Structure formats: structure tokens, C-alpha cells
Amino acid sequence: MSRCCVKTGVVGWGAYIPLYRLRSKEIASLWGFDPNVADSIWIEEKSVASVDEDAITMGWYAAKYALVRGGVNPEDVGAVFVGTESKPYAVKPSSTVIADALGISRKKLATDLEFACRAAAEGIRLAVALVSSGSIKYGLSIGSDTAQASPGDVLELTASSGAVAFLIGPAEESVAVFEGLTTYVTDTPDFWRREGSKYPSHGEGFTGEPAYFHHIISSVTMLLEELGLKPSDFDYAIFHQPNGKFPLQVGRALGFPKEKITPGLVTPWIGNTYNASALLGLAKVLEIAKPGQRILVAPFGSGAGSDAMSLVVTDKVLDRVHKAPTVEELINRKKYVSYAEYAKSRNLILRNVG
Amino acid sequence: MKHSISIFWRDRENHYKLLITKCRNCGKSSYPKLKRCPYCGSTNVEVVESKGRGTLVNYTITYFRVDGSEAMLPKVIGLVKLDEGVKVPAEIVDVPDLSSLKPGLEVEAVLRKYSSDDPHGLIYYGLKFIPSIIKKQ
Known part of the structure; x- marks a missing residue:
């Protein structure tokens, strides 16, 4: 830990x-x-x-x-x-x-x-x-x-x-108990909203490789190295979801199969809820996870940065799912x-x- | 219509919570929060917070325009019987279909915007009701 x-x-x-x-x-x-x-x-x-x-x-x-x-x-x-x-x-x-x-x-x-x-x-x-x-x-x-x-x-x-x-x-x-947390941030102008602007601007294709992919891959790689874990040690992997395609692509680049990513997907049916995006995926996974299973979650924010977190589910999850x-x-x-x-x-x- | 910021702020507990008066003398409950039981007049009362769940008794629809909430029209104004037994008048929102609004419909309290003075003014928040997302077991 x-x-x-x-x-x-x-x-x-x-x-x-x-x-x-x-x-x-x-x-x-x-x-x-x-x-x-x-x-x-x-x-x-x-x-x-x-x-x-x-x-x-x-x-x-x-x-x-x-x-x-x-x-x-x-x-x-x-x-x-x-x-x-x-x-x-x-x-x-x-x-x-x-x-x-x-x-x-x-x-x-x-x-x-x-x-x-x-x-x-x-x-x-x-x-x-x-x-x-x-x-x-x-x-x-x-x-x-x-x-x-x-x-x-x-x-x-x-x-x-x-x-x-x-x-x-x-x-x-x-x-679910935290095993490790890492954060990777840099100055990257992929998406912004100026003071007084009603709507944000974005750097078109620049939002992909140098922003979303680079930061998530970096934070997750740091976490895996720190904990001595491999993608195969995780039961679920959840990534920030600006759309339905990016999380599958970044998961593939990191070595996580589609089957471990799709249970935490929400964006194809509700869109990108920004600060709730990846974390709603974590909530969705907690509602199906079994005690002992390990979850990776990696939110991303433009500007840019990504956090990678590893959690292990406990038996207390079972009776809390349907309380809300x-x-x-x-x-x-x-x-x-x-x-x-x-x-x-x-x-x-x-x-x-x- | 501009609200009095100080009046709304002083009364915010009543906008954010459903506070029920329980009389220790006659045992009856009432709404809203009061210092004296409206049934027996006793001041031996306690205030408890409702869990915010209940059933719809009946409703009406209003088209009356009030500055700061024009975009929220028309409004469904309902009478809700809380699980604690008292009745509360409140706005019902997120109604997918008016035909679903029947007496006995399970509802739950949610925090929503009441109104806003203007695009630069204060936003006033308080409780409304929605059809319950979780049904009673």
C-alpha cells in the first residue's frame, strides 16, 4: 500500500x-x-x-x-x-x-x-x-x-x-479501500474557458494524444510501477469518458481488455458529465463489484492532469448498493x-x- | 419580484429542510416548524427533520408568472403527505407525464432552484418534490 x-x-x-x-x-x-x-x-x-x-x-x-x-x-x-x-x-x-x-x-x-x-x-x-x-x-x-x-x-x-x-x-x-494514488499534471492547452466566456474552447485534435492519452497513460503507469501491479491484476478499469471511444482506446494502449472497461462506461448513454464522468463510472462499478475485486480509476482534466487510483472492494459493499x-x-x-x-x-x- | 436577501437567509433552514413540529403534550405532528402546537396550544414541542419522502395527495397546475422563475412555467403545485404523517404544499418537478400524477404517487424531496433575482443576482434554493427514484420496499 x-x-x-x-x-x-x-x-x-x-x-x-x-x-x-x-x-x-x-x-x-x-x-x-x-x-x-x-x-x-x-x-x-x-x-x-x-x-x-x-x-x-x-x-x-x-x-x-x-x-x-x-x-x-x-x-x-x-x-x-x-x-x-x-x-x-x-x-x-x-x-x-x-x-x-x-x-x-x-x-x-x-x-x-x-x-x-x-x-x-x-x-x-x-x-x-x-x-x-x-x-x-x-x-x-x-x-x-x-x-x-x-x-x-x-x-x-x-x-x-x-x-x-x-x-x-x-x-x-x-x-473499497485505497491501495495507491498517483497524479500527473502538466501545462497543456487542450481545453479552456476564459474569464467571462460563456462557453469553453478547445484545441480540436490537440485534446487527444498530448492531453487525454499522455496524462492518463502517465498517471496509470506511475501507479502500476509504485504498487508493482499489472493490468491483469485489476478486475475493472475506468477512465475519464469525454466520449465512448477514448476510454477503450486508452485502455487498449495500457493493456486493459474491453471487458474490464465497458462495465464502467456511462458516457454513451448520458454524455460527458465532466467532473462526474469517470467517477460515475466508479460508482457504477461499485454497484456490481464483488468483495476482493480490484478497481483502477483514472479521471482526467484538461489543462491538464490525471489521477490514477487503485481500490480493493470489501464485503461491506454488498448491503450498501440498494440504500440509494x-x-x-x-x-x-x-x-x-x-x-x-x-x-x-x-x-x-x-x-x-x- | 426581488426577494429580501436577509429574510430568505434567516429562513434558509426552512427552505433546505422539512422541519416538523411534534407535540409532546398531545402527540400530534404539524408542519412547518412552530413554537406552539396548533392542536392543543402546548409549547412542549420538539422539532424533527422529515426524511423527505411521502405520497402525493393531489395537485394543480399554475401558469402564474413570477419574476425570476418564468422559465420554470407551468408549475405543478402538489399537496404531499410525508411519511411522518403531516401534509406539505410543494412544487412537483421532473414529471415525465401528467397522467402519472395520481394520488398515492411516491415522491421524494430534492433541492432545486426556486428563482433568481436576475442574471447577476442571488439564486434562491429550496426543496421541491420529484416522483421517487427508489420505490418503497
Whole structure:
């Protein structure tokens, strides 16, 4: 076991996926994309947050059920981290609204983290460090995004909404125990959103090899070397999912077969939920994993960085799965909306207000 | 309509939680949080938080426009009987089909946006209800 995560694990997890779905082929047709573009990146439909939802409301739901699954009193949580790149306020924390609404102790650390799609993974690392050092008993890391995409940008095919939360605590209470954590970050301009810009920009093909693939391969390789493990030692491998194709490609490059990756895939059916993307995959896998199985999860965030984590599932997972909505249930709960309804919900229509 | 920030902030506990008054004198429960039992007048009461689950009693639909939530119309306003036994008026959202709104429908409380002063103003959050994602065992 790595020294970074001594005797810590995931005590509870919660997920949230909005009810509404928009078919990617409708977006492609509206904006005149090649009809095969959605299939080429394996994206069938994406989740759409309702007009009254945002990163705070979705994060609240996921965090609520992380606490329910963990059976932990909110008063005992000592840190709340919210990883998001779609904060409802540029200045005013989301973490304090969620914590107060859940009745979490006022004696706590609380902050919003930003590192594109991997801020919530950094929140997990921070919570692990705080629990591991004995500074707090439980820490909550929430990944929640209403991902933005400029209308007509290819990014619009995938940018979606969702949230996930992980309650980190002592190993003896955990459903999965951390074995090791590594992080690899560099200055890489693959995707960004400037101050005051409503939509992000991206470096087209530059988002692939030098960004997504290089960083995930680097963090995972470091982890395998540190722990002395091989891809064959893992039962599941979950990678950040900007689309359905990239995680299979990066898994193949690292030596993980498709069968170990597909159980954790969510993006083809709900889109890229940014900070919730890979971590929703981890939640989905925890809901089917058996005690003793080993899971690799490697989120990625543009800018760029990747975290690789190895977890071993305990027998406590079995009775906690059905204490809250599962990812599978949330994926299957859906209602299709038109592009016009999506545009209204996501505030893409300019109008006079106030 | 601009809200009073200070009034909303002072009352935020009632927007974020379903707080029920339980009377230690007559044993009845009521909503919202009160200092005196509305049934027997006793001040020997305790406040407990509802688990946020219940069933729909009935509903109506409103098209009334209020500044800051125009995009949320029309709204389904329901009466929910909480599992703790008290009834709460609340907005019902994420209704896939109005024909699914029948008395007895299981619902759960969720945090949602109520309204926003304007694109630069404060966002007001509070509880609404959705059809339950997890059904009772």
C-alpha cells in the first residue's frame, strides 16, 4: 500500500443523473454534422439538467445519498470539496450551500475546486490525505457539472449534466479501500474557458494524444510501477469518458481488455458529465463489484492532469448498493426532450430578464 | 419580484429542510416548524427533520408568472403527505407525464432552484418534490 492513503477508503457513494435526455443525432442533424459523427465517437444521447437544476442541486442529491449509503451523521463530516467547472456563482462557494442544506457540521473545511474534469478527483485525494493524517474522520468530495458547450460546436454532442459524491473515511468502514494514488499534471492547452466566456474552447485534435492519452497513460503507469501491479491484476478499469471511444482506446494502449472497461462506461448513454464522468463510472462499478475485486480509476482534466487510483472492494459493499438510487437506475430513468427544450433548460436562448 | 436577501437567509433552514413540529403534550405532528402546537396550544414541542419522502395527495397546475422563475412555467403545485404523517404544499418537478400524477404517487424531496433575482443576482434554493427514484420496499 502506498503511504499516501494509509487505512482510508470509500465509505459511501451517491450519484445523480437528470431525468431529461437529448439524442446526439438530433444535435448532429440540426447543425449539419456528418450523420456518422455521433456513432464515430460512440455517443447515443446526453443528459440535460432541468431549468431549476445546477451544479449545486445535483451535487446535493449525490452527496445526500453518499451519506445515506455510508450511514454517517452529517455532523461528523469534516471537509466538503466540490469539483466543478460550472459553478452557479463565479464568486460564492457551492460547497457551503450543499453542506448547510445537508446539515453538515459548520466546523469543517469547505471549498470549490477547479481543474476542468478532474477537480473532484483532486477532492478525493485531499479527503484521503485529511482522513489518513487523522485531521478529520470523514471527507466528502463531490463532482457536479452542467457542462457548457457552444451551440453548434462538436463538444455539444457530448457536454451533459450529472453529479457524483464519494464519502471518504476509515478503511474499516469502507466499501473499497485505497491501495495507491498517483497524479500527473502538466501545462497543456487542450481545453479552456476564459474569464467571462460563456462557453469553453478547445484545441480540436490537440485534446487527444498530448492531453487525454499522455496524462492518463502517465498517471496509470506511475501507479502500476509504485504498487508493482499489472493490468491483469485489476478486475475493472475506468477512465475519464469525454466520449465512448477514448476510454477503450486508452485502455487498449495500457493493456486493459474491453471487458474490464465497458462495465464502467456511462458516457454513451448520458454524455460527458465532466467532473462526474469517470467517477460515475466508479460508482457504477461499485454497484456490481464483488468483495476482493480490484478497481483502477483514472479521471482526467484538461489543462491538464490525471489521477490514477487503485481500490480493493470489501464485503461491506454488498448491503450498501440498494440504500440509494444506482447509476443503472438513474441511466434508465429518462424522458427525451427536443433541442428547443434543451436550449431553454440550459439558458442558450437570449432574452430580457430582470 | 426581488426577494429580501436577509429574510430568505434567516429562513434558509426552512427552505433546505422539512422541519416538523411534534407535540409532546398531545402527540400530534404539524408542519412547518412552530413554537406552539396548533392542536392543543402546548409549547412542549420538539422539532424533527422529515426524511423527505411521502405520497402525493393531489395537485394543480399554475401558469402564474413570477419574476425570476418564468422559465420554470407551468408549475405543478402538489399537496404531499410525508411519511411522518403531516401534509406539505410543494412544487412537483421532473414529471415525465401528467397522467402519472395520481394520488398515492411516491415522491421524494430534492433541492432545486426556486428563482433568481436576475442574471447577476442571488439564486434562491429550496426543496421541491420529484416522483421517487427508489420505490418503497
